[in-house]
Amino acid sequence: MRLGALKTVAALAVTGAAAGWWLTASDPLPDDHLSAVVGDAAAGEQVFIAAGCASCHTAPEAEDSEGPPILAGGQHFETDFGTFFAPNISTDPVHGIGAWSDMELVNAIQRGISPEGAHYYPAFPYTSYTRATAQDMADLVAYMRTLPADATPSQPHEVGFPFNIRRSLGGWKWLFADDDWVMTGDLDPQLERGRYLVEALGHCGECHTPRNALGGLDRGNWLAGAENPDGDGRIPDVTPDGLGWSAPDIVAYLESGFTPEFDTAGGSMVAVIKNTSRLPAEDRAAIAAYLTALP
Amino acid sequence: MKRLATVLTVFSLTGLGSTALAESHVDPAIAGAIKARQAHMQLYAHNIGVLGGMARERIPYDAEAAQAAASNIAALSTLNQSTYWPEGSDTSVEGSRALAAIWENLDDVMSKSEDLVMAAAVMEDAAGQGLGALQGAIGGLGGACGACHEDYRQSDD
Incomplete structure (x- = not known):
């Protein structure tokens, strides 16, 4: 009986380790x-x-x-x-x-x-x-x-x-x-492009979405602002309630770096604006459409 | 004890409490310098707002108003700000977004400040010369502002 229990424990340990090894393997x-x-x-x-x-x-x-x-x-x-x-x-x-x-x-x-x-x-x-x-x-x-x-x-x-x-x-x-996409549902082509730019290539959520203790993104607070991963201060909330900018405001910011109050982008966002200012105008409009459509 | 509580209540009801307490531990010279430079930034933003509104064609182009705003910015950029930036007035002080890196990289800060003087001079030459000239100069001016904000201003909501 005792030996049996030991064998079970050993078997579980081996299975657990094997599962752990499998879970942590790369998935190309x-x-x-x-x-x-x-x-x-x-x-x-x-x-x-x-x-x-x-x-x-x-x-x-x-x-x-x-x-x-x-x-x-x-x-x-x-x-x-x-x-x-x-x-x-x-x-x-x-x-x-x-x-x-x-x-x-x-x-x-x-x-x-x-x-x-x-x-x-x-x-x-x-x-x-x-x-x-x-x-x-x-x-x-x-x-x-x-x-x-x-x-x-x-x-x-x-x-x-x-x-x-x-x-x-x-x-x-x-x-x-x-x-999986964060924004789901029936999207028109502009929103779909905006989602692609924000959620895939632009990787906006990496800074603008808060993380849990292990560094996983809190998708329930998507783009709702977060601690600055690279220093003190905070990365802004860019949901409609948090930002409060119109779509043309967002387009102008992504092109010029000027906020509606004519402050300028700072921190890592300066490098982001260097990129967004070089995108086609319809891409900036798509990003703005996506951000203003967020819950 | 009861009297203290009453005093604190009166303070907080009148809104004096939070301000007085928050500023009580800040050197008044530092608090004053922070206020002065933030007011300076506000003057930039107000004048750039005139130029930016025209550049985006939200307000009609007006050569005289554009020239006045651009000249203000050029004048602001050349003011001596040495007393605005005392050491220790960084983000360790409530209300300051100035990163301590400023005082560790003064040469770079000064060189970026000179870039702003140049960008402001370009705008001063351009602003009265038509909408196209103004639009051509505003990117450089914004870039000069952003160059400092990139490295030396705390990210914030």
Whole structure:
């Protein structure tokens, strides 16, 4: 009897460990994810802008210039879980992504999985990018391959125990990664585009939505404002009740950085405005339509 | 004790309590400097509001009014603000959104301030020359404001 109970416990432990191992394993995209699409670099530049890649992956001392962005990495982000350093994602074959296959890149962007199968920290907003279309991802990859190489090595993240156990991020993904849309229902084409820009490429919810103690997004308070993940202060509530701006106000802000009171954008939003000001006008209108349609 | 309670009640009923208590531990010189620079920012916003309203064609373009607003901004940008920014008047003081990074990067702050002087001068030359000229200059002016707010102003609701 005693031995039997022990065996049961042992069996449960093995099953539990196996389940844990399974739950924390990486879950890549199907191999044929990109097989029906052909990447177009010119279209990919628009995806790159809408996704805000350069805001994090250019070097911290990089000045705005007219030329193509140099994605050398090095900006750091201090969070409750440690300090994360944006890596080099330039076309350098050693220090960047130059030697990665298209599928390796897209698995990184949409699943948060490295070419070696390790989990990325969700400071990289793959939980938003997971909602992007295969066509946009193929275009983005085609564009990234046209950008200059830079040989700056990526810096390791400074993350303490237990968050330094990357395997545990598999459990985090299982708990919190959710590729369903937040806004549901019958959307017209403009709202659908706005939802795509806000919830997928623009990854607005990553800062504007509060997080729980483990860093999972609180979808019940979608875009309702949050603590600033990168310092003190707060990230604003951009729901209609919290913001109180009209759609033309939002469009003007995304284009010029001026609020309706002619204050200007500050903090990380300055980099966001640099991107939104380069989007087509109909994309800014779509974002405004989405934000003003939020509950 | 009862008298204290009465006094506190009167204070809070008259709205004096919160203000008096909140400011009691702030050096008056620092509190005054914060008020002065926030008023300065308000004057920028008011004048940019005139230019921005015209740029967005919400109010009709008026060369004289545009020129006056642009000249005000140019004048504001060149005022000596050294007493507005005493060390210690950062976000540790209630009501201040100025990040401590300002005092750690004074060279960069000064260089961004010079960029604002230049952008304001460009606007001063442009504002009276027609709506198109005004619209062409307002992006640079907003960018100069935002450059400082990006690194040195606390995010807030």
